Amino acid sequence: MVAPACHHHLHGHGPCCCGSPLLQQFHRRIMADLSRRHFLGGSAAMLALFAGLRAPRLVAEPSRQPRGPLLLTGLRLFDGSGTPPREGVALRIEEGRIAAILSAEEGTRLEMEGERIDCGGRVVMPGLIDAHWHSTLAAITQAAAMTADVGYIHLVAAREAERTLLRGVTTVRDAGGPAFALKRAIDEGLVAGPRIFPSGAMISQTSGHGDFRMRHEVPRGSTTSLNEIERQGVATIADGEAEVLRRTREQLMLGASQIKLMAGGGVASTYDPLDSTQYREEELRAAVAAAEDWGTYVMTHVYTPRGIQRAIRAGVRCIEHGQLADEESVRMMAGEGVWWSLQPFLMDEDANVYPDEARRESQRRVSEGTERAYALAERFGVKTAWGTDILFSPQNTPSQGRQLAKLTRFYDPLTVLAMATGNNGELLGLSGPRNPYPGRLGRLEEGALADLLVVDGDPSQSLDFLADPEPHLRLIIKGGRIYKDSLDQARA
Numbered sequence: 001m002v003a004p005a006c007h008h009h010l011h012g013h014g015p016c017c018c019g020s021p022l023l024q025q026f027h028r029r030i031m032a033d034l035s036r037r038h039f040l041g042g043s044a045a046m047l048a049l050f051a052g053l054r055a056p057r058l059v060a061e062p063s064r065q066p067r068g069p070l071l072l073t074g075l076r077l078f079d080g081s082g083t084p085p086r087e088g089v090a091l092r093i094e095e096g097r098i099a100a101i102l103s104a105e106e107g108t109r110l111e112m113e114g115e116r117i118d119c120g121g122r123v124v125m126p127g128l129i130d131a132h133w134h135s136t137l138a139a140i141t142q143a144a145a146m147t148a149d150v151g152y153i154h155l156v157a158a159r160e161a162e163r164t165l166l167r168g169v170t171t172v173r174d175a176g177g178p179a180f181a182l183k184r185a186i187d188e189g190l191v192a193g194p195r196i197f198p199s200g201a202m203i204s205q206t207s208g209h210g211d212f213r214m215r216h217e218v219p220r221g222s223t224t225s226l227n228e229i230e231r232q233g234v235a236t237i238a239d240g241e242a243e244v245l246r247r248t249r250e251q252l253m254l255g256a257s258q259i260k261l262m263a264g265g266g267v268a269s270t271y272d273p274l275d276s277t278q279y280r281e282e283e284l285r286a287a288v289a290a291a292e293d294w295g296t297y298v299m300t301h302v303y304t305p306r307g308i309q310r311a312i313r314a315g316v317r318c319i320e321h322g323q324l325a326d327e328e329s330v331r332m333m334a335g336e337g338v339w340w341s342l343q344p345f346l347m348d349e350d351a352n353v354y355p356d357e358a359r360r361e362s363q364r365r366v367s368e369g370t371e372r373a374y375a376l377a378e379r380f381g382v383k384t385a386w387g388t389d390i391l392f393s394p395q396n397t398p399s400q401g402r403q404l405a406k407l408t409r410f411y412d413p414l415t416v417l418a419m420a421t422g423n424n425g426e427l428l429g430l431s432g433p434r435n436p437y438p439g440r441l442g443r444l445e446e447g448a449l450a451d452l453l454v455v456d457g458d459p460s461q462s463l464d465f466l467a468d469p470e471p472h473l474r475l476i477i478k479g480g481r482i483y484k485d486s487l488d489q490a491r492a
Helices: 021-050 104-109 142-147 150-166 180-187 228-232 240-254 281-293 305-313 327-336 357-380 397-409 413-434
Strands: 070-077 086-094 097-103 115-126 128-133 169-174 195-197 202-204 235-237 259-262 298-302 318-321 339-342 384-386 452-455 473-478 481-485
Touching (some): 115 413, 115 473, 128 384, 142 150, 180 195, 202 240, 305 327, 339 357, 384 413
Parallel strands (some): 169 195, 339 384
Antiparallel strands (some): 070 086, 086 097, 115 452
């Protein structure tokens, strides 16, 4: 399927459509409706968009809270560290956390009120964490955004949140966009979905990767009002240290768990070419300082060595993309302990098809860079995160698990699985006191949040079972609550 052409950068599975006229009109409609709702009824009226929503499920089964403590027996435990699965253990879950890891014998002898689930020798593993996801815009097409009612657009996002959870992704780090309302709706139990670590609006310089204005909107005067993209919280333009400081603090005020800045160009961009370097070092430092004052960190969209190195010198803690990095840049990442959030941007079945040679060439450069990036990350021991960055591509959201499984071409399966569980959980921990879900994520150990999967598959051999989640993910638990149970066994 050929996706509709867009005018901004490639997100691996298709071009980023963030700055297209279609999306700009879509955001104007969203903001007009939300502003009207807020004026008439306040925040409750805005949240009412989600009230009573029950999205279609991949399995016809309601979620449920176990009756008291939950004991999982008959399992092999992959704890998220990357070590092979352990046998002869049992898990006790209580009040949404892992209360204890017991021996199989202890589990058999334990007398308790609650539920026992025999996993039938299957692997129990932490829920997956997608470190680069766009919760609001992953599953909406350009055509739907242009023609649908605003309520429908919100329903699509909520439905996709549930489907994301049922693919085994129990947590996402939202890499930019208005995800605060959806996060709240999920946390309050109005809809099912993963935990969301929101970044809020992407912060960009004028002419940067988050400047989505049309040409007729330039120049911007000192008294010119914000454009619709900025008002609705997708992106915001900030030039100079003072403006960057203000916009960063605004996102923190709204509840951002980390800050997202645009520090370089993208593929097939209208204004900012792929090789452009964005933000002066002092501007980046202003955002880093504001984030650090709140106990959290800055992540940056950037591809090139010059942009990567500038971001690292400014104190940025996580590089998003970076597929054109050279050895010097990767050495800097490793030396400074900077995270590298990579996505499998490859010219494969999940990539978009471009009609013109210029964008195909840019796509080729990024794809080749992806191959080099994973090799360099492993060679220099850089802390590497996994994310998908699916945006505006509902045809690609079902491939989320496959985007992880394909990384076995670069690493052994257990290393890949650790990247999407324990490693990504460590990355999320950089948000410190801004962490909206205090507790250990991505690991199955005493005291950790009880987000886990029971799977038909052997992760020490292959991760192909993640590419087809419906038959292979037998039990999905988030926060101790069961969202899917297709295990065939008697309950004690």
